[in-house]
Amino acid sequence: MKILQVTVFFSPVQGGSAESSFQLSRELAKRGHQVAVYTSDYKLRRDYIDAIPEVTVHPFKTWSSVANLYITPAIVRKAKEEVRHFDVIHMHNYRTFQNIVTHHYAKKYGVPYVINAHGSLTTFFYRKWLKWIFDTVWGHRILKDAAMVLAVTSMEAEQYKSMGLSEHKIEIIPNGLALSEFDDLPDRGEFRKKHGLDANQKIILYLGRIHKIKGLDILGEAFANLSSSLNDVELIIAGPDDGYLTYLKKLVTDLSMAGKVLFTGPLHGREKLSAYVDADIYVLPSFYEIFGITVLEACACGTPVVVTDRCGIADVIDGEAGLVVPYDKEQLQRALLKILSDEELGQRLGEKGKSMVRERFNWEKIAEQMEGVYQSILTYK
Numbered sequence: 001m002k003i004l005q006v007t008v009f010f011s012p013v014q015g016g017s018a019e020s021s022f023q024l025s026r027e028l029a030k031r032g033h034q035v036a037v038y039t040s041d042y043k044l045r046r047d048y049i050d051a052i053p054e055v056t057v058h059p060f061k062t063w064s065s066v067a068n069l070y071i072t073p074a075i076v077r078k079a080k081e082e083v084r085h086f087d088v089i090h091m092h093n094y095r096t097f098q099n100i101v102t103h104h105y106a107k108k109y110g111v112p113y114v115i116n117a118h119g120s121l122t123t124f125f126y127r128k129w130l131k132w133i134f135d136t137v138w139g140h141r142i143l144k145d146a147a148m149v150l151a152v153t154s155m156e157a158e159q160y161k162s163m164g165l166s167e168h169k170i171e172i173i174p175n176g177l178a179l180s181e182f183d184d185l186p187d188r189g190e191f192r193k194k195h196g197l198d199a200n201q202k203i204i205l206y207l208g209r210i211h212k213i214k215g216l217d218i219l220g221e222a223f224a225n226l227s228s229s230l231n232d233v234e235l236i237i238a239g240p241d242d243g244y245l246t247y248l249k250k251l252v253t254d255l256s257m258a259g260k261v262l263f264t265g266p267l268h269g270r271e272k273l274s275a276y277v278d279a280d281i282y283v284l285p286s287f288y289e290i291f292g293i294t295v296l297e298a299c300a301c302g303t304p305v306v307v308t309d310r311c312g313i314a315d316v317i318d319g320e321a322g323l324v325v326p327y328d329k330e331q332l333q334r335a336l337l338k339i340l341s342d343e344e345l346g347q348r349l350g351e352k353g354k355s356m357v358r359e360r361f362n363w364e365k366i367a368e369q370m371e372g373v374y375q376s377i378l379t380y381k
Helices: 016-030 046-050 074-085 097-109 128-145 154-162 190-194 216-227 245-254 269-278 293-300 329-340 343-360 363-379
Strands: 002-006 034-040 056-060 088-092 113-116 148-151 170-172 202-207 233-238 261-265 281-284 305-308 322-325
Touching: 002 016, 002 074, 002 097, 016 034, 016 088, 016 363, 034 074, 034 097, 056 074, 074 097, 088 097, 088 363, 097 113, 097 128, 113 128, 113 363, 148 154, 148 363, 154 170, 190 269, 202 216, 202 269, 202 293, 202 329, 216 233, 216 245, 216 329, 233 269, 245 261, 269 293, 281 293, 281 329, 293 305, 293 343, 305 329, 322 329, 322 343, 329 343
Parallel strands: 002 034, 002 088, 034 056, 088 113, 113 148, 148 170, 202 233, 202 281, 233 261, 281 305, 305 322
Antiparallel strands: none
């Protein structure tokens, strides 16, 4: 098949949807398909493209990011010339300029496409009126005209239904991991040594964007209560500031935890893996999270996890690789304490998490599922 992947970002620093389109494109090319990618050049790294020479990547110059739409005018001419030659199109995210353009030409030339929203459907926070305008002018038609829509969790499937899509048009296919990256993990102790942490200290790790929606305030409050009864425990908060770091640092100071919380900034590559390996628990306390790829990364490193029930991945984690709690600081504190005080439980959850990731979330299997979706919509074209 000739497959076009359309994504607003194609860079590892832009989160799960960018990583998903990269890994999926690579796996589909390995399976013998001709794969091209339309994307913006926003924070694009050349080495990221060079890593998949078998995929044709077209990064279009970003002229503006008005209303969070990364405007790439050059995509219009390219889509007009090329879209008709593809068998199927896979659009990532939902409210994007790239999807507006691609939808127009896919409809004009009769090329079927799927939408993979990656958690971008909801309107309940941030820019509600702008999202409403997008949906009214373009969005509802983009969803309506899709041959299939793809959800990464059952939570997202329900969001599609709330937007008027019938169940038979929704397929649940999760995000995955490039498991080869976890074959040669760092030795335990590397992260501790670098940051001056004692071998006997317990480490609670959060890794991701430092954003209000991630629930880091309730994590801070839960940790403050926990550390009053456990002396040798450290909270590591790793990731880029997304508008919440100043508030969070003030909270840490106000809760008298300045010596017990370490902010590392973003971690990548082997340093990120060393943080997972040395952590006794990985926690994702989000108020809203459609998936949570960092949870799978922690599992692949054998680290038990604690997540809130607001995370879409919670239903596959609960009792398998970790504990699921309501969005509540007291229950979060109890879950953290339960794992920290029971070494056997932590080891058991860590091992189960490793097995779960390899069985259910490897990109080879996910690409095979995606290939099946493409073939099914071509059959009924």
